[in-house]
Amino acid sequence: xxxxxWMGYLVDAHDDFxxxxxxxxxxxxxxxxADSDVTTLAVAGLLHRLQHESIASxxxxxxxxxxxxxxxxxIVLHDEEAExxxxxxxxxxxxxxxxxAKHGADVELTTLDVEVEVDSAFNTxxxxxxxxxxxxxxxxxxxxxxxxxxxxxxxxxxxxxxxxVQEGVVWPPRFTHVVDGSPSTxxxxxxxxxxxxxxxxxxxGAPSEFSLRAPLLGGISTVYLQLDDGPRGxxxxxxxxxxxxxxxLSMELVFRRLYAQEGFIRYGLKARAIDD
Amino acid sequence: MDVAxxxxxxxxxxxxxxGLKGMWAEAAGKAFASVDGxxxxxxIDEAFIGSIAxxxxxxxxxxxxxxxxxxxxxxxxxxxxxxxxxxxFAFRDAWMAIKSGQADVVVAGGIEKMNDLTPERKRYWxxxxxxxxxxxxxxxxxxxxxxxxxxxxFHEFDASHDDLVHVSVKNHLHGSMNPDAHxxxxxSFEKAAGGFMVAxxxxxxxxxxxxxxxxxxxxxxxxxxKKFTDTPVWVRGSGAASDHLALHDRPTITQLKxxxxxxxxxxxxxxxxxxxxxxxxxxxxxxxxxxxxTEDLGFSGxxxxxxxxxxxxxxxxxGHTTVNASGGLKSKGHPLGATGTGQxxxxxxxxxxxxxxxxxxxxxxxxxxxxxxxxxxxCAVHVFGRDRP
Numbered sequence: 001x002x003x004x005x006w007m008g009y010l011v012d013a014h015d016d017f018x019x020x021x022x023x024x025x026x027x028x029x030x031x032x033x034a035d036s037d038v039t040t041l042a043v044a045g046l047l048h049r050l051q052h053e054s055i056a057s058x059x060x061x062x063x064x065x066x067x068x069x070x071x072x073x074x075i076v077l078h079d080e081e082a083e084x085x086x087x088x089x090x091x092x093x094x095x096x097x098x099x100x101a102k103h104g105a106d107v108e109l110t111t112l113d114v115e116v117e118v119d120s121a122f123n124t125x126x127x128x129x130x131x132x133x134x135x136x137x138x139x140x141x142x143x144x145x146x147x148x149x150x151x152x153x154x155x156x157x158x159x160x161x162x163x164x165v166q167e168g169v170v171w172p173p174r175f176t177h178v179v180d181g182s183p184s185t186x187x188x189x190x191x192x193x194x195x196x197x198x199x200x201x202x203x204x205g206a207p208s209e210f211s212l213r214a215p216l217l218g219g220i221s222t223v224y225l226q227l228d229d230g231p232r233g234x235x236x237x238x239x240x241x242x243x244x245x246x247x248x249l250s251m252e253l254v255f256r257r258l259y260a261q262e263g264f265i266r267y268g269l270k271a272r273a274i275d276d
Numbered sequence: 277m278d279v280a281x282x283x284x285x286x287x288x289x290x291x292x293x294x295g296l297k298g299m300w301a302e303a304a305g306k307a308f309a310s311v312d313g314x315x316x317x318x319x320i321d322e323a324f325i326g327s328i329a330x331x332x333x334x335x336x337x338x339x340x341x342x343x344x345x346x347x348x349x350x351x352x353x354x355x356x357x358x359x360x361x362x363x364x365f366a367f368r369d370a371w372m373a374i375k376s377g378q379a380d381v382v383v384a385g386g387i388e389k390m391n392d393l394t395p396e397r398k399r400y401w402x403x404x405x406x407x408x409x410x411x412x413x414x415x416x417x418x419x420x421x422x423x424x425x426x427x428x429x430f431h432e433f434d435a436s437h438d439d440l441v442h443v444s445v446k447n448h449l450h451g452s453m454n455p456d457a458h459x460x461x462x463x464s465f466e467k468a469a470g471g472f473m474v475a476x477x478x479x480x481x482x483x484x485x486x487x488x489x490x491x492x493x494x495x496x497x498x499x500x501x502k503k504f505t506d507t508p509v510w511v512r513g514s515g516a517a518s519d520h521l522a523l524h525d526r527p528t529i530t531q532l533k534x535x536x537x538x539x540x541x542x543x544x545x546x547x548x549x550x551x552x553x554x555x556x557x558x559x560x561x562x563x564x565x566x567x568x569x570t571e572d573l574g575f576s577g578x579x580x581x582x583x584x585x586x587x588x589x590x591x592x593x594x595g596h597t598t599v600n601a602s603g604g605l606k607s608k609g610h611p612l613g614a615t616g617t618g619q620x621x622x623x624x625x626x627x628x629x630x631x632x633x634x635x636x637x638x639x640x641x642x643x644x645x646x647x648x649x650x651x652x653x654x655c656a657v658h659v660f661g662r663d664r665p
Contacts, residue, residue: 144400145408153409172410197431197529199416199423200476207417208399220415224424224523232524234414234424247431258413268413 003112005275007044007254008033008238010112016105020045022096024240025115026123030095033240034126034217035256035270039065041098042090043255046073049100058100059086068267072158072255074188122216129212136263150266157268160189160253162231171231191253191269193225196232198245209259213239223271225251235271250274278665279374280501280508283311283494284624286617289609290458291391292488296334297345300325300387303490303614304346307383310624311494312505317346320494321379323353324370326363326386327613330401331393342387357613359405360561362386363491364516364616364647364656371514371658374497381500385492386618388611398486405650407522419483419562421523421651423475426564429530430477435582437469437477440563442585444468444481444606447560450592451603453635458487458609482563487609491618498664509627512548512642513659515541521653534655535572535646542644543574546659550574553597553659554640555626556590557619559648560604566590569646570599573657598637601626616647616656623660 003010003021012019020041024031032041042064049055050073057078060066066077069090078086091099091107101107132138153172155161162171164187177184200221201207206214214220221237223245237243238256253269260266285306287299294302308315325339334341339353356366363386370384390398399417406412411421430436445465451457463481471479494504501508517537523529543549550573558573560566567581575597576584584590590599602608602622605615623643625631643660 145413149409157413197424197428199420199427199478201415201417201420201423202472202474205417205419205474207403207412207415208396209412210415211396211399222415222420222424224428224529234411234416234522234524236415266413 003114005114006048007252008241008272009041009044010114011045011048012110012112013048017099017101017107018045018049019109020048020098020100021112023114023116024096024118026118026120030097031118031123032096033238034213035239036096037257038063038092038098039069039267040255040257041096042100043069043072045098045100046075055088057086058088058090060090061092063092064090065265065267068154068158071155072267074159125216126213129216130260133212133260134263134265138261138263147262147264158255160191160269162187162189162229169230171227171233189227189229189231192274193227193233193251193253195223195245195247195249195251196226197224198222200243209261223251225271235269238270238272241272244273277375277377278498279371279511280496280498281493281511281620281624281660282496282501282504282508283307283315284492284621285310286456286491286614286621287489288456289487289489289611289618292389295392296387296389297342299389299488299490300342300385300492301346303385303387303492304348304383307492307494312507313503315494315504317348320348320351320381320383322370322373323348323351323383323385324356324366325353326356326358326366326616327388328357328359328362328401328405329355330388330390330612331397333389348383358654359649360559360610360612361616361647361649361654361656362613363618364645365654367493367617367620367658368514368516368656370495371511374495380497382495383492384495384617385490386614386616387490388613389488390486390611391488410522410524417475418651419475419478422562422564423478424523425529425568425651426477429564429567429582432530433579433582435567439567439582439585440482441465441468442588443560443563443566446585446588446591447600447604447606450601450635451607453632454603454608457603457607458485459603459607478562478564484561484605484610487611489609489611489614489618491614491621493617493620493624507628509624509660509662510664511658512661512665513542513544513546515539515545516654516656517541518654519652521650523651530568531578532568532572532648532652532655534652535569535648535657538655538657539573539646542657542659546661546665548642548659551596552642553644555598555601555623555637555643556646557602557622557644558599558604558646559615560600560606561610561648563606565648566599566604573644573646575599592635593638601635601637616645619645619647620658627660627662
């Protein structure tokens with residue numbers, strides 16, 4: 001079956017469920033891309049669904065970072081203590097596939113025909129790098145961003161939540177209104193923008209947060225985007241697509257892994273060229 | 277109240293055998309020895325020492341440790357931190373201390389020991405002054421940040437990487453004549469153009485080296501300056517400004533607003549404009565930074581910094597203003613906290629005719645120093661002259 005490509009993933013949407021799948025295949029099995037996991041697939045699936053209908057709350061299984069998922073999508077996590085069932089569930093399969101389904105929906109997984117073969121050695125090395133990065137004792141020798149500091153801005157980082165102030169829309173939000181009492185309301189920005197500049201850092205020159213994976217990826221790329229809603233921002237590009245940049249190229253921002261520290265994955269929005 | 281520089285000294289920049297205490301003692305000793313008259317450090321009223329405290333080996337109370345080892349025991353001292361502009365601001369603080377009437381003799385200096393760390397720890401400290409929360413987590417180091425500026429600049433104006441290569445070649449030429457420079461070696465255009473790519477489009481030859489070093493200057497109020505020398509270098513203008521820490525919060529990334537604001541204040545105080553600057557030590561941590569600085573400081577028009585470099589207008593005694601006669605950060609080196617007052621050391625010697633004839637800026641009467649913190653979040657600009665304001 002021909003799949004829809006959505007935020008770099010394959011999507012098969014039905015009335016009461018949506019399947020999200022990695023396009024990458026190794027030895028006949030679906031595997032995650034270089035900066036993807038079940039949480040990133042689930043967020044993509046939910047954002048796809050939210051185009052068509054609202055989701056009041058959702059139940060997520062172990063293995064998915066519910067807090068990040070909730071901040072990225074704005075969907076409330078279902079209270080596990082509650083007597084009623086969640087209206088929607090996130091379901092995981094053994095392979096790099098996630099299903100977002102209405103509770104009790106009859107889910108039938110389909111076989112999608114897009115398959116991008118990945119190199120076995122690369123995949124093994126990258127998985128090992130993530131495993132090493134994810135150990136609780138691993139603390140990057142980069143400029144340290146504590147968990148508290150990361151979480152303070154996580155909502156803005158993961159959902160592109162900006163701020164409406166007298167001068168217009170600001171992102172990331174500022175705390176000025178706390179001091180001067182000026183009006184400030186949240187403003188959810190569109191996740192699209194155009195390239196104003198870019199660079200690719202060599203593996204040796206990449207920040208040490210990325211030192212385990214940058215050599216495998218051949219360096220890391222960053223774009224400076226003019227967001228369609230006004231503010232500007234700098235974003236890493238997705239790890240699993242070859243970068244080809246040009247000025248004014250339209251890009252979208254998708255939810256991916258950034259790096260891990262102290263056993264905790266920090267997620268963020270990364271840029272990828274909008275599919276034709 | 278006018279303020280003069282009456283002494284200035286520095287270590288050679290580079291991989292220095294000495295540690296913090298030894299380097300500072302050497303720089304302070306040279307500064308005190310450069311004072312023409314008798315100079316007893318016990319008369320110093322205040323001291324301001326710029327440093328990021330790279331490596332964290334003495335992160336707190338750095339300045340007290342250093343003065344203890346340089347015959348300045350007991351004086352009022354503090355560390356000033358504004359990233360790479362730390363000692364530019366230390367100098368401004370020293371100038372303000374005298375202007376306020378609270379001090380007559382003040383020391384300003386800077387220091388950084390960068391080469392005694394493992395590569396991993398070095399990368400940590402090289403990243404602490406950028407916007408860690410947004411830029412750093414978007415993969416940016418300072419080479420990456422300036423690479424974004426460079427590519428955008430090429431897009432907006434008539435410029436290319438070749439213009440940056442001209443900056444690199446010029447500053448290596450100037451540095452090859454400076455005995456205090458980290459890299460005392462000329463580089464050909466072809467070699468600089470083909471360097472290892474660090475952050476596309478910036479190559480190794482677009483980036484300053486990682487240097488150890490210390491610098492120190494002695495400032496004096498007008499009513500005591502005569503005791504120390506008949507040829508003081510007068511501080512004619514001081515300006516400082518700040519801007520958003522992160523690039524994405526600025527209206528443009530092809531201009532440093534902090535530089536423009538700081539230099540406008542310094543020029544206004546000095547009663548001059550950019551055309552009267554004979555010699556400028558500008559903050560070329562990356563070659564694109566010098567291109568932007570020549571515009572922001574008014575040596576060239578907006579969008580003409582590339583042309584300025586291409587035409588060799590900043591080369592020693594070839595254009596109206598010699599830019600980075602010392603070799604600049606690119607070749608003289610960039611021991612972060614030491615850089616700002618290190619620029620003053622160069623200007624002090626140039627305006628007093630105390631450098632080798634081969635690298636002397638002819639008829640130098642008025643000079644400028646330009647010290648930038650990070651990618652432009654802070655900036656201090658000073659104007660100096662042989663004549664009293």
